[in-house]
Amino acid sequence: MNETRVPGSRPAVDSGRRRFLIEIPALAAAMAACGPTEVAKRTGATDTATTPAAETTTQPTQNADSRSDTSLHRAMPATSSVPGASPAAAAVPFHRIDPTLPPVSRERVTRLHFTVKETPIRVRDDTVVAAWTFDGDIPGPIVHVRQGDRVEFTLTNAGSIPHSMDFHAAQLDPKVAFRSVMPGQSISYSFAPRYAGAFLYHCGTAPVLMHLGSGMFGAIVVDPPTPLPRAKEVVLVESEFYLGAPVNGIAPFDYTKMLATLPDLFAFNGRPAQYQAAPIHVTHGELVRFHVVNAGPTHPCAFHVVGEQFDTVYLGAPPGSAIHGVQTYSVPAGGGMIFEMRADHPGEFVFVNHAFGHGQKGAIGTLVVDG
Amino acid sequence: MNETRVPGSRPAVDSGRRRFLIEIPALAAAMAACGPTEVAKRTGATDTATTPAAETTTQPTQNADSRSDTSLHRAMPATSSVPGASPAAAAVPFHRIDPTLPPVSRERVTRLHFTVKETPIRVRDDTVVAAWTFDGDIPGPIVHVRQGDRVEFTLTNAGSIPHSMDFHAAQLDPKVAFRSVMPGQSISYSFAPRYAGAFLYHCGTAPVLMHLGSGMFGAIVVDPPTPLPRAKEVVLVESEFYLGAPVNGIAPFDYTKMLATLPDLFAFNGRPAQYQAAPIHVTHGELVRFHVVNAGPTHPCAFHVVGEQFDTVYLGAPPGSAIHGVQTYSVPAGGGMIFEMRADHPGEFVFVNHAFGHGQKGAIGTLVVDG
């Protein structure tokens, strides 16, 4: 990547309609790494590795976006911010994220079109964050498909800086499929998940830590060819919050704090402790299947349900790679595992990241087994 | 939970005989969450989920104790303290914890009666801590039962604030069985462990981080129906110490430091490096079985024996969920795993949390294989 392509610290691509001030070399460089020829038109990438002509570069063995991850980590402190959005911020309502796994598509081809939106989100009563999102929320939409079926995916960047999409369920050349998209542009690619499981997706634009840590993640659940036994299925995406001082009532995500790895808050599905305020309900006797995906960006999630034990934890693709009779198991950052228990006792069962210095900061909720 | 139920910052339940000053909203609220109607009499709970009448509340879908975990984590700094105990503290002797797994009960029903005691404990020559304990020590008693047999458990709270008991080996409604008990009161419940393994038990009163982090934990080992091969069996419960400045010679556990997740000390069985000063002895040729339970509250334990390899590590319930030929495996906070090695070389083998920034702080000991 030629640093001289970055004329100043301000990116030249601010949208007039709405600006995220990115006054830092790191993000300016990230934008520069995504040259106009790459994103001037909507291009297609598939897992047959068809590379559009626009992809031709002078650095064939190097993914500039990814390389910059490390070279930029000592850049000036970065924060996400939403100047001028204060009045809107005060009005942003809180809403709970439904953790229910949506039904699997009946079609052999699932078409997804996500839009990147940089937008304030109220993550609890007293906290609105300057979020970078897929489709306007943290986490992004939960996707549910079958192993081997095709996902046709389009990402449109309605934000003010480059973004991208990295599906952990896909096997694709990241340099092509997961490359950064300039504001106002789109990219499309398709893939057929080779393995079943609960997978993370996230923005892969450098610095990944900043994009992942600012809200750009979600989960894709892939069913095996022979479905697992019928169950109440919920998806819990754990993440960490590293927040700067609020500006006009909106707390920015703070890159320097992300690098320091001491989070302020944790959450399942983007709101600290939301399922304590409004629990998840299941019925007595049901099999409950937790798809636990850990967005991180950094710490493991030691998943546990108080008063219960997991009959099965799938460390890899179900129905294989299973262990049984487990109190707690750790999902690494960037990983996903599936936890099953039988709701054979009515009552109120707290699920928690049992790394309690983290769980206590919001990675905690309640599962109510209705009798 | 109605905050107006907390009239002031001082709990009203101080015992005259001995006080732990809890001058903080977090614990005051925790006490309030445990209303007098719940604990005014000794109640019974079983895994058939019989809820005593006193359990009826106006918030049927919410476990007030657990909910407060998160809502309170930004409360004023909390420390455990033992005012006026200074003379006694100086006289508190150090004693080593015997790590030997006690024999399994021959009875089909194991009756346990633990008493919560808030008491100074000398954890090494120069350090006495203001501990919250089960039966006066860190860790609490090691329990050893068989899968399917019944445990009839009673907890009596001889402390000054509410406490409770959460057995990871039990499948029970936590709202009933694991609820907080007021000082001077007792609670009873019973359970039949469904799975074999090495399980944590700990106080589940909010904020759990504070109670777990102040010494309220121990281990219960559950044998499978067909016992594992005869072995020298030891139990190692790892934990972290977050200590404030000593008051009258006694170091309090510090809740703010727990939230900051950077521990001062680590220990197996409550005393940093106690088994370096007084090693664990086994005989040449013996199978050695380590039941490694990680109380945390936060960090994983990367268990390793210098100069040895584990023939088997049980990630879940033995005899299944086993892997073989392992140098080091990580037990998550709130988890437990079983590690087996053959002592086929006489010598001195250091066992350690190989996350050495943690092991070096006291999660280290010596296994002597006598020739």
Place this chain on the structure above:
Amino acid sequence: MNETRVPGSRPAVDSGRRRFLIEIPALAAAMAACGPTEVAKRTGATDTATTPAAETTTQPTQNADSRSDTSLHRAMPATSSVPGASPAAAAVPFHRIDPTLPPVSRERVTRLHFTVKETPIRVRDDTVVAAWTFDGDIPGPIVHVRQGDRVEFTLTNAGSIPHSMDFHAAQLDPKVAFRSVMPGQSISYSFAPRYAGAFLYHCGTAPVLMHLGSGMFGAIVVDPPTPLPRAKEVVLVESEFYLGAPVNGIAPFDYTKMLATLPDLFAFNGRPAQYQAAPIHVTHGELVRFHVVNAGPTHPCAFHVVGEQFDTVYLGAPPGSAIHGVQTYSVPAGGGMIFEMRADHPGEFVFVNHAFGHGQKGAIGTLVVDG
């Protein structure tokens, strides 16, 4: 260990030719713990536990080296340093570490002779560290042998303080085989690896955290009796850097920072992000086998390849202890695991510690699949 054996804060064994100033009680004590009778002559140790006469001590049940690990952790801040080496430091060139697993020895006995060297190493363009090494580099030489074959190992200490060698692939009495060697002396021992896998080796001299954290580690890969399928095999040893302010252009490793567990940098094979600057190449269609060994000293490595999934991860000795269809799995500090993927898509695949607050600091590289 008798502290009175340490007459002053300066070790008496400085080599005239080159000095590492060790002005701290911790290391002085470590040196004292390794008395002259133990290392005055070259001694041999084998896995049949033959203890040379010189090994006789007055503390038969205690490994003084290991015991000091904990007792010393509150010593004065320690740093590695290379006074007077400034001119040489500026001239130290950067070189990339070849990650290719060397061919397995065709002999039934592999003879290794490593030399401890305390030497400046350029780990990236702007950073030279005061390293303690095996054979002058970080990591030390990659060893590749077959399960059951014999390794005859000799360590010569050409450094200025005591050092030692702990092979995780060996089953030996550490008190004999892994004991500290005084400067100018050597030790020999042999072992026959019982299990296949990817194992860490490291200096085991107290405080281990300091020696391991200052560069004294490497990997030994042990093939199973029936070799795994032919593959492109690479070895990635992850480690953390805790650096003090440079002295004469050389950054010392800082023991106090190691204890604080917040690393400055991470690397695969000793250079942050070296495989982004100069990627690892494989051929389209090849099976790729990553031997991921985590030297730590403290944090787990959540290993992931962007745009790929692991067909197999061996949690223990291959070909057993395997899970399949894995996006990310965590290798504990002091552990090693083997990750396999099929390079069935040409392109550029970033491999990373997906604990991104760590990966972003240098535990990241690029795998190019040439079409």
